[in-house]
Amino acid sequence: MIRLLATVFLLLAALPARAETIAIVNARLLTMGPQGEIERGTVVVRDGRIAAVGANVAIPTGARVIDGNGGILTPGFIQADSTLGTVEVSQVPASADRATHHDSISAAFDISLGLNPDSILLPVARLAGITRAVVTPLYDDRGNRRLLFAGQAAVIDLGQRPDMVTRPRVAMVLEMGESGAERGGGARGAEIAALRALIDDVRHFARNLALYDRGAGRPQTLSRTDLEALIPVVEGRMPLIVRVDRAADIREAIAFARAERLRIILDGAAEGWRVADEISRAGIPVILDPMSNLPHSFAELGATMENAARLHTAGVTIILKTGSGVAHRARELRYGAGNAVAYGLPYEAALAAITINPARTFGVAERIGSIEPGKDADLVLWTGDPFEPLSQPRAILVRGVEQPLSARPLDLRDRYRSMN
Amino acid sequence: MRRAAALLFLGALVGCAAGERPVAAPSAPAPLRAGLDASPDPYPSTYRPGPSQRLAIVGATVLTGTGAEIANGTVLLADGRIEAVGAGLPVPDGYQRIDGAGRWVTPGVIDAHSHVGIWSQPDSVEAHNDVNELTEPNTAEVWAEHSVWPQDPGFDTAREAGITTLQILPGSGNLFGGRTVTLRNVPAMSVQEMKFPGAPYGLKVACGENPKRVYGGRGRSPASGMGNVAGYRRAWIDAADYRRRWDSWRASGTGDPPRRDLELETLAGVLGGEILVQNHCYRADEMAIMIDVAREFGFRIRTFHHANEAYKIAPLLAREDICVATWTNWWGYKMEVFDAIEENAALVHEAGGCAIIHSDDPTVIQHLNQEAAAALSAGRRAGLDIDEAEAIRWITANPARALGISETTGTLEPGKRADVVLWSANPFSIYARAERVWIDGASVFDRRDPGYRRHSDFLVGQPGQELRP
Numbered sequence: 006m007i008r009l010l011a012t013v014f015l016l017l018a019a020l021p022a023r024a025e026t027i028a029i030v031n032a033r034l035l036t037m038g039p040q041g042e043i044e045r046g047t048v049v050v051r052d053g054r055i056a057a058v059g060a061n062v063a064i065p066t067g068a069r070v071i072d073g074n075g076g077i078l079t080p081g082f083i084q085a086d087s088t089l090g091t092v093e094v095s096q097v098p099a100s101a102d103r104a105t106h107h108d109s110i111s112a113a114f115d116i117s118l119g120l121n122p123d124s125i126l127l128p129v130a131r132l133a134g135i136t137r138a139v140v141t142p143l144y145d146d147r148g149n150r151r152l153l154f155a156g157q158a159a160v161i162d163l164g165q166r167p168d169m170v171t172r173p174r175v176a177m178v179l180e181m182g183e184s185g186a187e188r189g190g191g192a193r194g195a196e197i198a199a200l201r202a203l204i205d206d207v208r209h210f211a212r213n214l215a216l217y218d219r220g221a222g223r224p225q226t227l228s229r230t231d232l233e234a235l236i237p238v239v240e241g242r243m244p245l246i247v248r249v250d251r252a253a254d255i256r257e258a259i260a261f262a263r264a265e266r267l268r269i270i271l272d273g274a275a276e277g278w279r280v281a282d283e284i285s286r287a288g289i290p291v292i293l294d295p296m297s298n299l300p301h302s303f304a305e306l307g308a309t310m311e312n313a314a315r316l317h318t319a320g321v322t323i324i325l326k327t328g329s330g331v332a333h334r335a336r337e338l339r340y341g342a343g344n345a346v347a348y349g350l351p352y353e354a355a356l357a358a359i360t361i362n363p364a365r366t367f368g369v370a371e372r373i374g375s376i377e378p379g380k381d382a383d384l385v386l387w388t389g390d391p392f393e394p395l396s397q398p399r400a401i402l403v404r405g406v407e408q409p410l411s412a413r414p415l416d417l418r419d420r421y422r423s424m425n
Numbered sequence: 426m427r428r429a430a431a432l433l434f435l436g437a438l439v440g441c442a443a444g445e446r447p448v449a450a451p452s453a454p455a456p457l458r459a460g461l462d463a464s465p466d467p468y469p470s471t472y473r474p475g476p477s478q479r480l481a482i483v484g485a486t487v488l489t490g491t492g493a494e495i496a497n498g499t500v501l502l503a504d505g506r507i508e509a510v511g512a513g514l515p516v517p518d519g520y521q522r523i524d525g526a527g528r529w530v531t532p533g534v535i536d537a538h539s540h541v542g543i544w545s546q547p548d549s550v551e552a553h554n555d556v557n558e559l560t561e562p563n564t565a566e567v568w569a570e571h572s573v574w575p576q577d578p579g580f581d582t583a584r585e586a587g588i589t590t591l592q593i594l595p596g597s598g599n600l601f602g603g604r605t606v607t608l609r610n611v612p613a614m615s616v617q618e619m620k621f622p623g624a625p626y627g628l629k630v631a632c633g634e635n636p637k638r639v640y641g642g643r644g645r646s647p648a649s650g651m652g653n654v655a656g657y658r659r660a661w662i663d664a665a666d667y668r669r670r671w672d673s674w675r676a677s678g679t680g681d682p683p684r685r686d687l688e689l690e691t692l693a694g695v696l697g698g699e700i701l702v703q704n705h706c707y708r709a710d711e712m713a714i715m716i717d718v719a720r721e722f723g724f725r726i727r728t729f730h731h732a733n734e735a736y737k738i739a740p741l742l743a744r745e746d747i748c749v750a751t752w753t754n755w756w757g758y759k760m761e762v763f764d765a766i767e768e769n770a771a772l773v774h775e776a777g778g779c780a781i782i783h784s785d786d787p788t789v790i791q792h793l794n795q796e797a798a799a800a801l802s803a804g805r806r807a808g809l810d811i812d813e814a815e816a817i818r819w820i821t822a823n824p825a826r827a828l829g830i831s832e833t834t835g836t837l838e839p840g841k842r843a844d845v846v847l848w849s850a851n852p853f854s855i856y857a858r859a860e861r862v863w864i865d866g867a868s869v870f871d872r873r874d875p876g877y878r879r880h881s882d883f884l885v886g887q888p889g890q891e892l893r894p
Binding site (some may be wrong): 093094095096097126252276278279296297298299300301302303305306307308309332333334336337340343344346347392393394395396397414415417418421422425 | 546547548549550578579582634736737739740754755756757758759760763764765766767768772776787788791792795798799801802805806807853854855856857858883884887888889890
């Protein structure tokens with residue numbers, strides 16, 4: 006109990022200053038909202054939200070003024086396919102809560118439970134302009150676990166607050182294609198057959214809850230908690246993140262979603278550009294790593310730096326990420342966006358792919374993703390182009406609270422500079 | 426080794442002349458049959474530079490790798506060598522003119538730490554993992570070049586990113602992983618055609634978590650940090666003894682020669698100074714121990730690889746003249762890399778050390794200039810005044826030094842190999858791409874040439890190749 010109390014005190018002590026009224030003036034605003042780009046403008050922040058945006062906005066009396074010095078102000082970036090808040094050291098299992106090897110919990114694994122707002126990774130990612138993340142379960146196949154779903158993703162903020170969950174249970178995670186086949190019995194076709202049967206089971210369960218309550222339902226391969234977790238998916242209320250790379254596997258995933266009336270988000274999609282028109286027609290968003298250009302597997306033979314640009318040109322909503330389940334290397338997100346631009350993606354599309362696109366895809370666009378009145382004040386003021394490594398953030402706000410420009414690695418840096 | 430033996434022999438003669446009566450004049454041992462004596466170069470380089478013509482790159486901003494930035498620079502290449510570098514030099518007759526206006530020129534990028542070719546694409550396929558001989562903690566007898574698959578598509582993508590030279594190292598699962606090899610990044614059918622002529626071999630040594638995890642997990646030594654160090658010391662004692670036996674046999678010229686031992690031959694090569702120690706070591710305290718191990722056995726460490734805690738002992742590493750090859754962005758995947766900071770390279774540089782940005786990865790190798798930019802940015806954030814002309818050394822001149830090839834490559838100086846990259850923009854910009862790459866003056870990549878073909882056979886006839894590169 007004393008330890009618990011101490012922890013609570015520490016948490017409170019670690020909380021940043023409460024939201025205040027702030028005016029960021031004299032900055033180039035890349036709003037990613039209806040106001041587009043404002044060459045020299047002001048953003049007013051009040052009670053944690055954006056109160057006003059424009060070229061001619063009055064500064065409220067009593068507001069703290071942050072002078073942008075002509076720098077660039079962007080919405081905070083959103084890191085998709087992340088494990089931020091669930092891991093400290095990747096190879097120390099006790100410090101990681103991003104995957105489960107429980108025998109009967111797969112779809113029911115809710116990553117929004119058990120997050121760590123004190124993670125030292127959060128300030129590191131924040132210093133790269135990331136203010137939110139889509140925290141997404143990974144698979145843990147120890148002991149030949151053969152469950153198909155990894156669990157449910159959540160949107161979090163990086164403000165290191167106890168209430169860090171922006172929205173829990175935003176999507177369910179499923180691997181198809183090469184690695185899904187391995188989990189589904191060694192063949193793609195086996196996984197698809199198993200998935201169809203599972204979905205039929207979930208639908209039966211959802212229609213006959215009373216029957217199952219009496220212990221009279223049909224035999225199920227999934228646990229009751231997993232069945233319950235999948236009801237929103239089969240009803241099309243919760244999207245399914247489908248991890249898949251090969252062009253043929255993408256087509257298979259689209260056909261599967263259509264046949265089963267599921268909403269899906271493609272993740273990976275290294276060969277997405279080869280079936281860009283089909284993805285576009287199906288209206289399916291794609292999460293992709295713009296740096297992925299190597300044939301790491303037989304499912305990624307067509308990987309190319311132009312994937313992002315080609316999908317965008319075909320009209321696909323793209324979301325950029327860096328790696329899978331990224332946590333420590335989250336700070337490379339802005340570099341990935343810059344590389345996508347170097348390989349043909351329009352600048353504004355790259356910025357949308359790490360702000361408003363993930364916000365819309367994960368159902369949180371009413372709160373984040375652009376600089377618009379009424380939205381949470383997640384804002385980053387940069388010394389220059391945020392995609393350039395030589396630029397750095399000068400001010401970072403999460404939900405209207407200015408964050409310290411510090412992190413454990415910077416503390417270590419300063420400690421040894423003074424020693425040496 | 427042979428020269429050392431000859432010197433010893435000469436010393437013996439001088440000793441005789443000084444007065445002692447020789448019992449039996451020692452004579453040089455007759456050459457041994459093939460295989461009984463170490464050949465200094467049993468798998469010799471067959472690398473030949475590609476065809477080149479006289480080139481003048483005109484009007485670019487040139488980062489020479491020597492610390493200079495030249496605006497409106499001209500770089501002249503002739504006969505595979507750098508002929509001249511300067512601002513606004515006249516272009517002699519007979520030189521093909523390449524417009525560098527708005528572009529940047531640097532030395533060819535050198536990766537001091539790569540596994541391309543020994544962990545080839547598709548690297549998720551077990552058959553392509555030839556990087557670690559995880560059968561004994563000491564496998565100094567294996568040579569990375571015997572794993573290299575020149576058809577790895579990763580050589581192509583690295584070349585298209587300006588990588589002209591790279592060191593391929595065995596993995597870090599063993600205390601002694603084996604010999605490294607330094608390659609020219611040219612299309613080739615055999616590894617011999619890629620071997621950098623005259624480049625010394627390296628010995629991969631690994632500290633820390635990997636060896637003790639691999640072997641401790643099997644219930645054998647090393648299972649701890651102290652087990653690691655005992656393993657190194659045992660091996661160096663054996664190597665010192667092996668070297669003594671050969672030296673003594675060569676000096677006496679009599680009796681049976683010692684039996685060759687591939688493992689000890691490599692270690693003895695380090696003791697003799699011909700093979701450079703390339704030491705995977707993350708933590709500051711472990712680097713300090715390794716420096717003492719080297720002192721105990723009389724050899725030098727050329728480079729600490731990864732070395733994410735180098736910033737904690739930067740003055741020591743500068744004093745010891747040991748290079749630090751590190752990343753900017755990798756950290757936190759295990760305990761020994763928990764304290765990594767983005768400023769590592771910049772702080773090593775500030776202390777007067779030899780800082781290097783390396784890849785260890787087939788994707789990062791394509792963005793070493795961007796990793797260097799992030800390292801530079803972190804340094805500037807810390808208030809360090811480092812300019813781009815200096816920072817470019819982290820991926821050119823300094824890795825050349827770490828690999829023992831700085832006399833012929835790594836900078837744009839007259840007489841050096843014409844290993845050159847023409848960038849579309851400042852290479853410290855995220856938008857910069859390598860447009861042209863030359864190795865020994867031969868064009869190996871031209872982004873705008875529709876006739877350019879990737880070398881690897883693996884992707885021939887595979888789906889989705891119409892876009893490449």
